Amino acid sequence: MRHIQQIALDLFDERGFQHVIVENIAEAAEVSPSTVYRYFGTKEGIVLADDFDTLSEAELAAVIDVTDLLGTVRAIVARFEPAPDQHIPEGSLARRRIRYFFDEPSVRRSSYEMLANAVDRIAPILAASGGLTTSEAHIKSSALVFGYFSALEQWHRNPAGRSISSALDDALGVLSRL
Amino acid sequence: MRHIQQIALDLFDERGFQHVIVENIAEAAEVSPSTVYRYFGTKEGIVLADDFDTLSEAELAAVIDVTDLLGTVRAIVARFEPAPDQHIPEGSLARRRIRYFFDEPSVRRSSYEMLANAVDRIAPILAASGGLTTSEAHIKSSALVFGYFSALEQWHRNPAGRSISSALDDALGVLSRL
DNA sequence: ACCCCATTCGACAGTGACTATCAGTTGATT
DNA sequence: AATCAACTGATAGTCACTGTCGAATGGGGT
Missing domain, CATH: 1.10.10.60 (Homeodomain-like)
Known part of the structure; x- marks a missing residue:
């Protein structure tokens, strides 16, 4: 495969x-x-295709730390390339795939579908441990996932000297001041 | 048409x-x-297809009030049905369309593309009047647009006695406590 | 060795969304 | 009347994707 x-x-x-x-x-x-x-x-x-899709609910719940969402997202993004400094090497498989996420319209559409699935899987976890209603949890999950995807896009379009983590830090900053 | x-x-x-x-x-x-x-x-x-796509940049900028994002989104959602109380009548064209946004996978994919376009159009406006960098504006725009879309979905799935505005109020509450 | 069963694979024949192109039709302008 | 532009229809083609079937493969039990 x-x-x-x-x-x-x-x-x-x-x-x-x-x-x-x-x-x-x-x-x-x-x-x-x-x-x-x-x-x-x-x-x-x-x-x-990657191995996030096949993560079980239990494994997913273990990954998510409601009290440290930034750390959680960092951990998830690290799937793309488990390097300690979160830099994604230029010619790596992950880097090449990401290009299509943003530059190829039909792939982008499918990416959104993947994100929507992620939203639906994360929401119940937020609801369970965050004291939110189902509805609120979905909205929060949605804003987080898509906000971070947007951060990834910003990094993709202007990777000059930035690590992914710094892009993510910016993102969480913006989101928390929403 | x-x-x-x-x-x-x-x-x-x-x-x-x-x-x-x-x-x-x-x-x-x-x-x-x-x-x-x-x-x-x-x-x-x-x-x-509706008439949001054909809105010019100037018109869009006029619709958006950076100091009152809730009011802004309400105004935009009101496009679906410009009723004063934001209730969307059961059998209306808007109501029928919205069903497919969420229930028909391929339409949903395309909806996300539409939202992504909206994000790209709204971001510069936020950047111009909100003192944000381009990158931050995109992230914020993204979280807002998709968060509200999620609110719309929640309302769609459980419309029992709720107006759209109350669903939107919930959404902004969640987003501001992100 | 023998069969049995499950899984995996390739071959084939469709369906239908979408594109490109060309020719005809209308309708306004000069 | 002549002309030009915008709109429309017809046609042929490409390709993603589906469903079905029969052939190989590989392991377990007798």
């Missing part, structure tokens, strides 16, 4: 997402198109 | 979004499929 993703990204980088058809990927990876769809569901899924 | 949208929604309500093909809509509206695509771009666009 990681093999297919790798090869697909090579092709995308080379010719552009739109100009690569799934059949090309299947061919290059020496599998059938059926297999690609079985693994990733959609073409965008090839870019988005 | 409103005529086509009306007819399309009739069909969607009757048979479900997925089970209506664009050709059906074109047929029912007595136009060609080409025309439908020229007007709306995509099938989802038929549901999403």
